Amino acid sequence: MSDIPFSNPGWAGNTGEFDLTEKEVRGDDFVGDRPKDGGHPSGAGTMPYMLVDKDPDAPLFEGEYRQRFEKILTRYPDKRAALLPVLSLAQELRGHVSAESMDEVAGLLELSPAYVRGVTTFYTMYNKRAVGRYLVQVCTNISCNLCGADEVLQAFLRYTDAEMGETSKDGNFTVIEAECLAACGFPTCVQINSRYYENVTPADVAQIIEHLKPEGES
Ligand code: FES
The missing domain is CATH 1.10.10 (Arc Repressor Mutant, subunit A)
Structure with missing residues (x-):
């Protein structure tokens, strides 16, 4: 996941001001899948x-x-x-x-x-019902909303072919609105599973979705 082929690297830290690798920001334990034994x-x-x-x-x-x-x-x-x-x-x-x-x-x-x-x-972070392989949480709170979060949300719904709050037919995506994700300086913020995507615009969405889809699906 670290070689993401579009401008948004998909993790908090590199916003253009700093040139940090994901490993430098998250540490070894949080690059790729978290170790099943819990790591640290x-x-x-x-x-x-x-x-x-x-x-x-x-x-x-x-x-x-x-x-x-x-x-x-x-x-x-x-x-x-x-x-x-x-x-x-x-x-x-x-x-x-x-x-x-x-x-x-x-x-x-x-x-x-x-x-x-x-x-x-x-607590909203506990899913009370099953979600897709990827849970896409689009912040539509005030800072993100002022910067076009509604359009980002619509783009995710369109590209995943999912209804709001429902899981797409292929089982890959569930798209929901989220309250402030505490990344107000980088709107629109989107959390996909445990990963933050910052400064997301509608133009980024297709690439994000294609990158996440399992190999062979398009
Ligand atoms: S308003 Fe979107 S992260 Fe705070």
Whole structure:
């Protein structure tokens, strides 16, 4: 993903003022796919991270994911405090946090299902239903909106052939509007899975989509 053949490199850091590589900005752990073991210990489950290939039926948690789950628990005084990173881990693995996943997490952390549902539904970064391989979140808040975010959003809908909030027929893309993504200086900001694309214009959208499509699809 680092050799992106268009002007927007797709990650925060190189906005034209600085000539930094992705590796210099993110560090080794965050170039390409995040290591399944969580990489640096502090990264075991603290950041929502969306894998391209999700497995909605994957068990919570086995193998490397069990190790990361255990690692997360060691960082908090009690299980309840680990809820957010554990939900993030479940979403990384399954792609979304269904009602069943919420109940499973409640069981793992010895919390009531109602408490876990209340927390999960409060945060928009937890997908409550399945999304495509790529979740495209277009910021349409004030700074981006003033700079043409609506046109960018329409371009993503057009090029992915998806309805707003729905997944495209090929399963590749789900396009939604997002509130401020905290990159107001680089409008329009678009988050695709865990990656930020800044200064996006409608003219960039076709190339971004083509770059993301699996090889052989067009
Ligand atoms: S308004 Fe779009 S990132 Fe803040």
